[in-house]
Amino acid sequence: MKEKYYITTPIYYPSGAWHIGTCYTTVVCDALARFKRMDGYDVFYLTGTDEHGQKIEKIAAAAGEDTKKFVDKRVENLIQLWKVLNISYDKFIRTTDEQHEKAVQKIFTKLYEQGDIYKSEYEGWYCTPCESFWTKTQLKDGKCPDCGREVELTKESSYFFRLSKYRDKLIDLIENDPDFLQPKSRRNEMLNNFLKAGLTDLAVSRTSFKWGVPVPFDPDHVVYVWVDALTNYITALGYMSDDEELFRKYWPADLHMMGKEIVRFHSIIWPAMLMALGLPLPKKVYGHGWLMLGSDKISKSKGNIVDPFILSGRYGVDSVRYYLLREVPFGADGAYSNYSFLSRINADLCNSLGNLLSRTTAMINQYFGGKIPAEREATEFDAELEALINGVYGKVKKDMEELLVPEALNEIFTLVNRANKYIDETTPWLLAKEEGKKARLASVLYHLAETLRVAGVMLEAFLPETAGKILADLGTDVCDVFEGNVSYGKLTGEENFVKGAPLFPRIDINKELANMEKIAEEAAKAKEEKKEGKPAEPKKEEPAKAEIGIEDFAKIELKIGKILTAEKVEKSKKLLHFSVDTGDRVRSIVSGVAKYFTPEEMVGKEVVVVANLKPATLGGVLSEGMILFAENADGLATVEPGRPVGGGSTVS
Ligand code: ME8
Numbered sequence: 001m002k003e004k005y006y007i008t009t010p011i012y013y014p015s016g017a018w019h020i021g022t023c024y025t026t027v028v029c030d031a032l033a034r035f036k037r038m039d040g041y042d043v044f045y046l047t048g049t050d051e052h053g054q055k056i057e058k059i060a061a062a063a064g065e066d067t068k069k070f071v072d073k074r075v076e077n078l079i080q081l082w083k084v085l086n087i088s089y090d091k092f093i094r095t096t097d098e099q100h101e102k103a104v105q106k107i108f109t110k111l112y113e114q115g116d117i118y119k120s121e122y123e124g125w126y127c128t129p130c131e132s133f134w135t136k137t138q139l140k141d142g143k144c145p146d147c148g149r150e151v152e153l154t155k156e157s158s159y160f161f162r163l164s165k166y167r168d169k170l171i172d173l174i175e176n177d178p179d180f181l182q183p184k185s186r187r188n189e190m191l192n193n194f195l196k197a198g199l200t201d202l203a204v205s206r207t208s209f210k211w212g213v214p215v216p217f218d219p220d221h222v223v224y225v226w227v228d229a230l231t232n233y234i235t236a237l238g239y240m241s242d243d244e245e246l247f248r249k250y251w252p253a254d255l256h257m258m259g260k261e262i263v264r265f266h267s268i269i270w271p272a273m274l275m276a277l278g279l280p281l282p283k284k285v286y287g288h289g290w291l292m293l294g295s296d297k298i299s300k301s302k303g304n305i306v307d308p309f310i311l312s313g314r315y316g317v318d319s320v321r322y323y324l325l326r327e328v329p330f331g332a333d334g335a336y337s338n339y340s341f342l343s344r345i346n347a348d349l350c351n352s353l354g355n356l357l358s359r360t361t362a363m364i365n366q367y368f369g370g371k372i373p374a375e376r377e378a379t380e381f382d383a384e385l386e387a388l389i390n391g392v393y394g395k396v397k398k399d400m401e402e403l404l405v406p407e408a409l410n411e412i413f414t415l416v417n418r419a420n421k422y423i424d425e426t427t428p429w430l431l432a433k434e435e436g437k438k439a440r441l442a443s444v445l446y447h448l449a450e451t452l453r454v455a456g457v458m459l460e461a462f463l464p465e466t467a468g469k470i471l472a473d474l475g476t477d478v479c480d481v482f483e484g485n486v487s488y489g490k491l492t493g494e495e496n497f498v499k500g501a502p503l504f505p506r507i508d509i510n511k512e513l514a515n516m517e518k519i520a521e522e523a524a525k526a527k528e529e530k531k532e533g534k535p536a537e538p539k540k541e542e543p544a545k546a547e548i549g550i551e552d553f554a555k556i557e558l559k560i561g562k563i564l565t566a567e568k569v570e571k572s573k574k575l576l577h578f579s580v581d582t583g584d585r586v587r588s589i590v591s592g593v594a595k596y597f598t599p600e601e602m603v604g605k606e607v608v609v610v611a612n613l614k615p616a617t618l619g620g621v622l623s624e625g626m627i628l629f630a631e632n633a634d635g636l637a638t639v640e641p642g643r644p645v646g647g648g649s650t651v652s
Contacts (some may be wrong), residue, residue: 002042006250007033011050011093011227011232014074015059020320020336020377021291021298021308027324028089028288029403035400035461037088038482042252045235046355047082048093049075053225055128057211067211071096073570080579083586084312085321085485086464092238095213095228103235105216107277109203111161112217116276119218120201122158125151130261131225133203146261147197155491159205159221166272167490173271179284181267182403183331186260190267202269232269232278253282263287277541286403291324306336309588310519312623313615316504317585318463319345325462326409333610338516342509349466352416354503358425360448361473364497367432372493376443384423385422385447386488388415389454393486396458412458412584419451421497449474449497450488457485466503519615526617533550559583559628562647566599569619577621578602582609583648590618590626596629596636608639608651 009025026047033045051071060070081087089480093100111117125134127144134144134151174181174191181187205221206212212222231239233256237247245323256266266285274281274380290297298306312320326348328334364372392415399408422444431441456470460478468478475495479485553570561580569575574592576599589609608628615624641649 002040004250004254005033005036005041006041006253007043007045007255008233008253008257009047010262011048011095011229012078013053013056014049014051014071014078014133015056017310018078019184019298020308020311020324023081023308023320024258024291024324024328025086025259025288026082026087027085027321028330029255030085030089031321031325031405031462032255032257032403034088034091034464035397038461038480039397040483043090044246045089046091046093046233046575047089048232048236049092050225050229050232051075051386052212052222052228053095053131054206054209054211055225057209058128068096079460080309080586080588084309085317087424088464088553091236093232095232099238100232100235103240104213104223106228106240107231107273108159108213109216111273111276112159114276116162116165117204118201119157119159121155122160123155124153127151135200138313151347156207157221158207159215159218160201161204161227161269161273161276162200163272164199165271167411169271169275170199170268171195173281174267178222180281181263181285181287182215185331186263186267194264194268199268199579204304223387226265226269227273230265230273232486233270233282243255252280256282256285258285259546260287260288260289264586286331286611288328288331292326292333292335293337294335297456307523307622309622309624309625310523311341312585313587313622314519315341315345315507317464319349319504320411321463322349322453325405328406330405330407338513339509341618342507342512345504346507346509348413350502351504352413352420353466353470356416356420356423356448357470357473358499359420360445360452361497361499362446363428363432364449365499367428368445370497371495371585372446372449372491372497373438373442374493375439376446377439378443379440380415381422381426382443382447385419385451388418389447389451389488391567392458393482397482401460402629407461412455412462415451416455419448423448423630438563441644446493449491449493453491454486454488457482469500469503471546473498488542515614523547523617526620535647555612556610557612558628558651559609559611560606560612560641560645560647560651561587561589561625563602563605563607566602568594568599568620572619575619575621576602577619578627580609580625581647582608582611582625583646584611587624588622589627590621590623591627591629591635593627593629594620602638603636606640606644606647608641 007029029045032425033043037043055068056071059275060067063070064084079092125136125139127147127149129148130144132146139151140143143149148157152223171191174187181190204227205215206224207220210222213228215221215223228633233253234247234251237250238244239247243377258266270280292298297603314331314405323344327340327344395411396408399411424446428441428444431437452470453474453476455481456467459467471478493549559582561582563578563580564586565579567577569577574594575590576594578589580589610626613621613626628638628639
């Protein structure tokens with residue numbers, strides 16, 4: 001039977017626009033989950049949304065919206081983001097799910113009945129953005145010690161959890177089980193700043209607002225949002241429901257991953273709650289660092305957003321995944337900049353990996369018509385590369401087990417770089433010209449193809465889309481497991497080696513930096529206009545268009561897109577927002593056609609999409625392409641193929 005592996009991200013507050021920092025925990029956990037699956041584990045990867053609490057209630061009220069409708073929309077948008085980023089979660093839990101809410105109530109009642117929760121009065125400070133209680137002495141210059149924002153003096157009737165009772169056990173856990181909380185720096189922080197400084201009981205209910213799970217035996221109170229949220233890790237598995245099978249199978253968690261600012265909740269409050277419930281503790285809690293913009297944490301509430309939809313639409317999903325997995329030293333903070341993002345793509349994905357693939361497949365086609373002959377003459381150069389190919393999996397596995405994700409990727413790219421150097425050393429273009437060197441040339445090309453195959457299989461865990469393209473160009477398939485697929489010698493040479501499109505087109509960095517700034521400015525302007533409710537500029541009469549040559553037309557990439565979902569853009573009478581499958585991915589596209597079509601009639605249609613249009617923000621929503629319509633005096637009509645051809649079909 002397969003060994004189980006239960007991995008979780010925190011559940012996200014659906015409170016603002018998603019940014020590249022938001023994606024960090026989830027992309028890292030996705031690589032870990034994919035790696036474990038391919039390593040033969042029975043993986044359960046959980047993520048979701050944390051939808052209750054004063055913060056969300058306030059933000060929804062400020063937007064003039066019903067709270068549930070507000071979170072529904074934000075959650076849908078987050079699910080779309082995870083789809084774009086190829087996140088392979090096994091379950092997405094929402095804390096507004098009925099099963100979760102019921103289980104929270106049962107947990108609260110159980111803890112109350114056994115005396116771990118009691119009623120009293122809370123008087124102290126509350127930070128709404130962090131949903132944290134603080135004592136006066138914990139405040140820093142009168143502000144929240146975690147985020148530095150204003151706190152509110154709060155006095156209300158409250159239920160309390162006897163957190164202080166678990167202090168000694170928690171100290172023992174963190175001091176004596178070095179695996180439980182990592183990296184090490186977080187362990188010292190928790191011990192010195194919180195546990196040893198004294199631990200007071202925790203207020204676990206609120207009465208000053210309503211958006212939460214009601215305390216079942218005292219409905220004026222709602223359960224404190226962190227207690228509600230932390231239990232998601234067990235309620236998602238069916239704990240305290242009619243069906244606890246998943247809970248029995250997967251609990252305890254093997255890894256709770258999160259940003260460092262919420263380690264306190266996961267390494268103190270959460271284990272204490274589990275101790276009170278008599279449940280086993282998670283095996284590991286890991287607090288990673290932040291992605292910073294300048295000296296600030298990129299954050300939903302600070303407005304310093306770097307939009308992951310735009311980045312993945314423009315540079316490809318795997319560019320974003322690669323940057324997050326590779327650039328940030330795991331456990332520490334990393335600084336995002338457009339320059340470092342573009343440079344990473346160019347240096348590693350385009351120059352190292354992309355070039356190795358295109359050179360190798362081009363040479364196999366040029367010299368041998370797309371197959372590698374079976375007669376091959378090897379030398380010690382080949383033996384050295386072969387040894388590197390055979391060693392890479394072991395090194396990557398060790399790094400992944402120690403959560404050294406950038407190092408793991410580095411091992412794969414060391415192999416790729418070595419193979420690029422091997423091309424220069426073995427000079428296949430000269431071998432091709434020399435008499436009697438065919439067998440030597442075949443061996444060189446076979447070793448290059450094998451390097452790419454093993455790198456491709458390993459990359460399935462990190463860059464699934466790119467790995468699929470590499471393996472397809474080698475005429476082979478992606479695989480489900482590493483075993484039997486990560487050592488030298490699996491290709492026969494009879495596969496169909498094709499020289500496909502470049503994996504990552506080379507970016508002109510200076511030009512692109514200017515483009516990125518323009519996009520950011522447009523997005524900020526659109527957001528501002530949305531806030532102010534400014535009407536759109538009146539449409540100007542368009543001058544007659546000049547003649548163009550075929551080379552101009554060839555610059556436009558037209559594709560068939562299948563409309564998967566359609567909805568009105570809020571506060572706009574004109575705009576409809578579509579998710580459109582264009583074969584390469586699902587795009588977000590906004591069109592000003594609400595006057596002519598209902599969302600319902602558009603769903604399922606196959607339409608013509610301009611696929612290489614620069615992304616823009618319309619009505620505050622990202623638009624990655626344009627749907628074409630025909631227009632006459634009666635209004636607009638869709639332009640559709642004469643028979644169903646499927647999203648992604650080309651139009652030429
Ligand atoms: O904290 N860099 O949710 P959240 C790296 N609902 N990671 C970042 C980041 C950045 N700039 N910004 C955010 C919550 N994150 C609670 C969790 S769990 C029971 C409840 C990470 O939406 C952050 O560290 O504020 C966390 O891991 C995740 O995004 C969700 O943060």
